[in-house]
Every structure is written in structure tokens, then in C-alpha cells.
Amino acid sequence: xxKLIIAEKPSLAGNIILALKRKENFIKQEGxxxxxxxxxxYAYGHLFQLIPIEKYFPEEKRPTGWSLDTLPFFxxxxxxxxxxxxxxxxxxxxxxxxxxxxxxxxLILKNIMNRADVDEIIHCGDADREGEVIIRLILQKGLxxxxxxxxxxxxxxxxxxxxxxxxxxxxxxxxxxxxxxxLCRTLVDWMYGINLSRYxxxxxxxxxxxxxxxxxxxxxxxxxxxxMQIKNFIPxxxxxxxxxxxxxxxMIKLSVKEKYASDxxxxxxxxxxxxxxxxxxxxDVQRKKKQKQPGKLFSLxxxxxxxxxxxxxxxxxALNTVQALYxxxxxxxxxxxxxxxxxxxKERVRDIIAAIQKxxxxxxxxxxxxxxxxxxxxxxxxxxxxxxxxxxKDLSGMERQVYETIYHRFCAVFCMEPCEVEETTVTxxxxxxxxxxxxxxxxxVGWTKYEPQKLKDELPKMLQGELIxxxxxxxxxxxxxxxxxxxxxLMNFLKNPFGNKKADExxxxxxxxxxxxxxxxxxxxxxxxxxxxxxxxxAISGGYISQKNDxxxxxxxxxxxxxxxxLLHINMSLQTSVQLQAFLxxxxxxxxxxxxVLSAAREQIKEDFAFREQxxxxxxxxxxxxxxxxxxxxxxxxxGQVYKxxxxxxxxxxxxxxxxxxxGNKYFDAIGYQLNDKAAMEFLRxxxxxxxxxxxxKRPGETYSAIITADFSGKYPQWGMEFExxxxxxxxxx
Numbered sequence: 075x076x077k078l079i080i081a082e083k084p085s086l087a088g089n090i091i092l093a094l095k096r097k098e099n100f101i102k103q104e105g106x107x108x109x110x111x112x113x114x115x116y117a118y119g120h121l122f123q124l125i126p127i128e129k130y131f132p133e134e135k136r137p138t139g140w141s142l143d144t145l146p147f148f149x150x151x152x153x154x155x156x157x158x159x160x161x162x163x164x165x166x167x168x169x170x171x172x173x174x175x176x177x178x179x180x181l182i183l184k185n186i187m188n189r190a191d192v193d194e195i196i197h198c199g200d201a202d203r204e205g206e207v208i209i210r211l212i213l214q215k216g217l218x219x220x221x222x223x224x225x226x227x228x229x230x231x232x233x234x235x236x237x238x239x240x241x242x243x244x245x246x247x248x249x250x251x252x253x254x255x256x257l258c259r260t261l262v263d264w265m266y267g268i269n270l271s272r273y274x275x276x277x278x279x280x281x282x283x284x285x286x287x288x289x290x291x292x293x294x295x296x297x298x299x300x301x302m303q304i305k306n307f308i309p310x311x312x313x314x315x316x317x318x319x320x321x322x323x324x325m326i327k328l329s330v331k332e333k334y335a336s337d338x339x340x341x342x343x344x345x346x347x348x349x350x351x352x353x354x355x356x357x358d359v360q361r362k363k364k365q366k367q368p369g370k371l372f373s374l375x376x377x378x379x380x381x382x383x384x385x386x387x388x389x390x391x392a393l394n395t396v397q398a399l400y401x402x403x404x405x406x407x408x409x410x411x412x413x414x415x416x417x418x419x420k421e422r423v424r425d426i427i428a429a430i431q432k433x434x435x436x437x438x439x440x441x442x443x444x445x446x447x448x449x450x451x452x453x454x455x456x457x458x459x460x461x462x463x464x465x466x467k468d469l470s471g472m473e474r475q476v477y478e479t480i481y482h483r484f485c486a487v488f489c490m491e492p493c494e495v496e497e498t499t500v501t502x503x504x505x506x507x508x509x510x511x512x513x514x515x516x517x518x519v520g521w522t523k524y525e526p527q528k529l530k531d532e533l534p535k536m537l538q539g540e541l542i543x544x545x546x547x548x549x550x551x552x553x554x555x556x557x558x559x560x561x562x563x564l565m566n567f568l569k570n571p572f573g574n575k576k577a578d579e580x581x582x583x584x585x586x587x588x589x590x591x592x593x594x595x596x597x598x599x600x601x602x603x604x605x606x607x608x609x610x611x612x613a614i615s616g617g618y619i620s621q622k623n624d625x626x627x628x629x630x631x632x633x634x635x636x637x638x639x640x641l642l643h644i645n646m647s648l649q650t651s652v653q654l655q656a657f658l659x660x661x662x663x664x665x666x667x668x669x670x671v672l673s674a675a676r677e678q679i680k681e682d683f684a685f686r687e688q689x690x691x692x693x694x695x696x697x698x699x700x701x702x703x704x705x706x707x708x709x710x711x712x713x714g715q716v717y718k719x720x721x722x723x724x725x726x727x728x729x730x731x732x733x734x735x736x737x738g739n740k741y742f743d744a745i746g747y748q749l750n751d752k753a754a755m756e757f758l759r760x761x762x763x764x765x766x767x768x769x770x771x772k773r774p775g776e777t778y779s780a781i782i783t784a785d786f787s788g789k790y791p792q793w794g795m796e797f798e799x800x801x802x803x804x805x806x807x808x
Contacts, residue, residue: 303713382561
């Protein structure tokens with residue numbers, strides 16, 4: 075009896091044949107190779123796709139084109155068993171025909187899997203949700219009798235891992251949850267994409283197709299919001315007091331943190347005079363040796379971020395290249411969302427270290443333990459990206475850049491010699507102001523020989539009690555708009571859309587990222603490592619956004635679709651996308667069924683069709699009715715315009731939700747204050763009001779002087795006060 079191995083792609087089938095050639099003599103046939111024990115065949119990735127809406131109708135009633143009359147559409151009332159897949163199709167001259175190459179390969183697979191001498195089928199889709207779905211659909215459509223189905227799970231495509239994987243293969247039923255999540259994701263995305271893309275396109279009456287997607291739209295919306303923040307940004311001048319003087323041949327900069335408005339120059343000059351008339355003295359000097367830790371091993375998005383920053387490499391190019399390296403057996407499975415390895419991989423790591431040192435004896439590596447490297451709690455399906463024991467001889471172009479980036483990070487993590495620096499912290503005091511200076515000096519390069527690092531500037535040798543020359547001056551500066559997204563900041567946002575980490579900083583190797591990984595496991599992210607890059611590429615090819623020198627910009631079509639979605643009251647907010655992602659994660663964990671998730675998605679989509687009977691013109695006119703379209707200022711949360719309305723002041727972006735209400739504010743009611751246009755402008759621009767005379771509750775008939783402060787960083791505005799001291803110095807204090 076023989077075993078049929080179905081690989082997801084021809085390249086993987088070729089690697090499997092190479093790994094088995096020592097024991098098998100394969101004869102190449104059309105679409106497969108056959109040996110004494112194994113038959114190895116392949117798919118071309120997806121062979122099946124969900125059928126379009128029209129094919130669910132009887133032929134005599136089949137719509138000839140897109141129509142609002144068929145929307146929203148949910149086969150079988152949206153149940154999982156109501157959706158149908160067909161062989162992958164392609165469009166030729168306006169006609170939809172079955173791809174003959176796909177059809178031919180499926181018939182080859184169908185014939186082999188039903189042969190009487192084949193008693194086991196080995197599923198070898200890529201080691202992810204999509205790979206699980208691809209091969210299972212082939213089996214569901216082609217297998218005509220019950221046979222043993224096992225899974226060949228390959229974290230890397232080396233000969234040893236393939237042979238070991240075949241010996242350790244498990245029943246495919248152990249991956250049922252992965253299949254259910256992958257199938258649910260496919261059906262949900264079809265529901266959103268088919269229904270809302272057709273709806274928006276038909277409502278606009280343009281000759282342009284507007285694609286709407288569960289993940290695509292929030293990506294475009296994020297770039298839209300950032301573009302609006304930049305567009306509506308009003309630069310403001312401010313003054314900051316700085317002293318730049320030379321000390322032992324090294325420039326020393328002291329900066330007063332407090333900022334002054336441009337009309338406070340006299341006050342700033344007065345403080346400069348006081349500081350310059352006083353001594354600036356070193357009050358503390360701390361020197362300590364510190365081991366600097368290397369970065370963590372790479373997840374896919376972290377690798378793409380580094381490649382984008384270093385080589386301006388587009389996300390799709392980075393993914394395609396690392397995928398090619400994986401298929402050649404040089405690196406592990408790329409679509410991973412973790413920077414950690416599993417505890418049971420320690421021997422594999424030792425083998426990689428041995429292979430690297432054998433190839434390059436000058437590499438001084440040593441095996442290291444520790445939770446910063448090995449942590450099962452921070453792994454879902456795949457471990458961090460690493461090289462394999464198979465070292466490439468000749469790589470060029472992007473393949474060399476990508477491989478060396480992964481290779482050097484591995485060498486840095488397992489470098490035998492530590493990186494040691496001497497860290498100096500100097501505190502200088504002038505009047506009541508304290509200034510802290512930091513400097514570093516390299517003592518032992520360690521792992522930085524593989525990944526060079528920029529150290530903090532070296533400080534001059536200063537002693538405690540030493541007087542420091544200083545000359546403070548007001549330096550005129552301008553507030554800066556937020557930066558457009560690049561590969562790193564966009565990926566950080568998509569992985570952690572509600573996080574508080576700075577988007578433009580890479581996580582330190584010794585930082586606590588437990589909460590971040592907990593959020594990932596709950597599915598609190600937009601898309602997955604496997605889907606984000608192709609969807610971003612789709613947004614670019616669709617004309618919604620563009621990328622140049624690793625910077626993403628909004629295009630006219632991207633602005634149009636966000637405005638259309640807003641006018642039609644279609645809820646494709648960040649929260650909706652993340653909630654659906656969390657539901658899909660719960661399917662994997664058996665906390666929800668596929669039909670429960672489809673039902674939730676179906677009800678949401680039905681709500682999105684609430685204004686189907688109204689034209690865009692009437693919806694636009696209706697959005698202005700009863701509202702004085704007076705711009706008050708820019709939104710402190712998203713950067714959009716804030717308009718005056720009857721009941722308060724509201725952000726133009728419905729999904730943002732920022733509002734300043736004229737009534738119902740308990741804080742304002744408690745202090746006897748009524749919000750007006752002028753005050754709203756002050757809060758939006760400065761985060762505080764001007765000095766106010768407010769009624770005193772303790773002394774009826776009297777007033778007290780105070781400033782109302784506003785903090786807009788949270789979900790709702792937080793209000794506070796600053797009071798004038800009794801002596802009337804003019805300085806308000808909290």
C-alpha cells in the first residue's frame with residue numbers, strides 16, 4: 075500500500091522528494107512523482123474559491139450583473155453549510171472560466187487519492203490556517219471513500235525536518251480547530267467583501283469598484299486618519315530655554331522642559347537671566363558597567379520593520395523573499411507572530427549553532443537559556459524566525475539582505491561574548507532646575523559585531539561639585555505634525571491597535587511584553603501575520619494608498635472610500651475589525667462556533683444597509699441639517715475637524731467619537747460653568763481655558779479665579795483646575 079503526500083505548492087513537493095530520495099526511487103509522472111512507498115503530488119496554493127452571488131440563483135433567475143436587489147446576500151441564511159466552493163476561476167475577456175491548469179491538477183489529485191493502493195493521505199499544506207483549509211477543501215471535493223488522513227507539519231523545509239516530520243506526523247483531526255478558524259475567516263471575509271464592496275460601488279454610481287474588507291478598510295482608515303491629522307495640523311511657535319556650551323572638548327546641552335508660548339518671550343528672557351546669573355553645579359555623578367542585551371529573535375512583522383528601515387524594502391518584497399528562503403530550507407516558517415522559541419527547541423538551536431560555527435569558525439557563539447529566548451507562553455503555532463542548519467553558499471540582492479538580517483540577529487542572541495558599556499549619568503543643578511545628562515562608552519563589543527549599535531554620546535569627565543559653564547537662550551521652535559506611517563509604525567499599530575507603546579520604538583530585549591502577547595492570543599489585533607502584508611499590498615494596487623521610500627500616503631480613492639463609508643453609516647471601525655478578529659480566535663479555542671460568528675457578522679452587515687434607500691446626495695445633505703457647520707478647531711484624538719452643533723462640539727469622523735457636550739457635563743455643572751464657542755476653541759488648542767471667575771459655593775455671592783484644564787488622552791475628557799495663589803503672583807498652580 076502507498077501513501078499520498080499532497081504538498082501545497084510544487085516547490086514543497088520537490089523538497090519532499092529530495093528528502094526521501096535516499097530510500098525511495100521516484101518516477102516522475104504528469105503532476106506527481108511515485109516511489110515504492112510514497113506518491114508526492116501538489117496543489118498550486120488555492121485550487122478552490124467561494125462562488126460569486128449570481129451562481130447561488132437558478133440559471134433562469136440568475137442576475138446578469140451587480141444589483142442592490144440581491145444585497146445583502148447570505149447563502150443558507152449565513153450558515154457555514156450554505157457556502158459553496160468551486161475550482162479556482164479566472165476572467166478572460168469579460169467571461170468567467172475555470173482555470174484549465176487548476177482543473178487538470180485537481181483531477182490528477184482526485185484520481186490518485188481514490189486509487190485502491192493508496193491507504194493514507196498525508197496533508198502537507200503550509201503550517202498555518204490557510205494551508206489547513208487549502209488541502210482540506212481538495213480532500214472534501216475529491217476523496218470518495220474514507221481513508222486515513224495525517225498531517226505533515228513543517229516549521230522548516232530542510233531534509234532532516236521533512237524526514238522527522240513524516241515519522242512524527244499526527245492525525246489531521248488534531249488540527250480541526252485550525253481548520254475551523256481558517257474556514258470561518260474565509261466565510262466572514264467573503265460576507266463583508268462581497269456585500270459591502272458591491273453596496274458602496276453601486277451607491278456611488280461611479281465607474282470605479284470600491285473594495286471594502288474586514289482588514290483592508292481599517293488599514294486605509296488608519297492612514298486616512300493620520301493624513302487628516304497632518305492636513306489639519308496648525309503649527310505653533312514656542313520657545314524653549316537651552317544652553318549649549320563646550321566642556322573638555324565635548325558639547326553639553328542643558329534644556330528647560332517648560333515651554334513658552336511665542337508671546338511669552340519676556341518671561342522666558344527673565345528666566346534666562348536668572349539662570350545665567352546663578353551657578354550650574356554638578357550635584358551627582360553615577361558610573362556603572364552594564365551589559366547591553368541584543369534584540370529578540372524576529373517575528374515576521376519585526377523583520378519587515380527592520381528591513382523597511384534599513385533597506386526601504388516594501389512589506390510584500392520582504393515577505394516574498396523570506397518565503398523563498400523558507401522554501402529553499404534556509405530559514406524557518408516566516409508567518410510567525412512571536413519573537414520566542416519553544417522549550418523543546420533547545421537541541422535544534424544547538425544544531426544550528428554547531429552548523430554556523432562549522433561554516434565560519436570565527437563566529438564565537440554559545441547556547442544560552444532564559445525566558446527572553448525560550449518561552450512557551452508566548453507562542454501560538456510557530457516559533458520565532460531563525461536560520462536553519464542549512465547555510466546558503468550564494469545569495470544575492472534581497473535574498474542576501476533578508477537572510478543576513480535573520481542570521482546576524484541569531485548570532486547576536488547567541489553570541490558568546492557579552493556587550494558591556496560604561497553608562498554615565500550626570501545631574502546638573504541651576505537654581506531649582508535639575509538637568510540629567512547621559513553618556514555611554516563601549517567596553518566590550520560582544521554581539522554588536524553582528525548588529526552594530528549607536529551608543530549615547532560620550533560625556534566629558536565631570537566631577538561632583540564642579541561648576542559647569544552655561545548660557546541659556548530662548549530657542550524658537552515649531553510644533554510638528556505626526557509622521558506618516560512607515561512599515562514599522564504601521565505594523566506596530568496593526569498588531570497592537572489599542573496599545574500605549576510608542577509606535578516608532580522597537581521593544582527592548584529585556585522589556586516586559588507579557589500584556590502584548592496576551593492581547594495577541596486573544597486576537598486583539600487587525601489581521602494576522604499571514605494576512606496583513608498581502609492586504610496592504612492590495613490597498614496599494616487598488617489605489618487607496620501608496621508607498622514611497624517606506625512611507626505610506628493616502629490616495630484620492632482612499633479618501634473617497636472612507637468618506638463614502640461614513641456617509642452610508644457603514645460600521646467598519648477599528649473596534650469592529652478587532653472584535654471580529656477576537657471572535658475568530660475564539661473559534662480556534664472552541665469558545666464560539668463558526669455559525670455564531672457568522673450570525674454576528676450577518677447582523678452587523680444588515681445594520682450597514684440601513685440607509686440603502688437614500689442617495690449619497692441626500693445623505694450628505696442630511697448630515698448638514700440642523701447643524702451650524704462652524705469649525706471650532708481640530709480634534710485632539712484623530713486630528714479631524716471639530717464642528718459646532720446644537721448640543722455641543724463634535725469630531726467630523728464618526729468612528730472617532732470625540733465630543734464636548736454643552737449640557738450633561740457633571741464637572742461643569744458642579745462648578746457652575748457653561749461651555750461656549752470661545753472656551754471650546756481654547757480647550758482644543760491649549761488644553762485649558764483662560765483665567766475664569768467662578769462662583770464660590772463656600773462664600774455665596776463671591777467668586778474665585780481659576781483655570782479649567784482638559785486632558786483628552788483617555789476615552790473621555792478628564793477635567794481639572796489650576797488655582798491662583800493668594801499672593802496673586804499671576805502663576806496658577808494645580
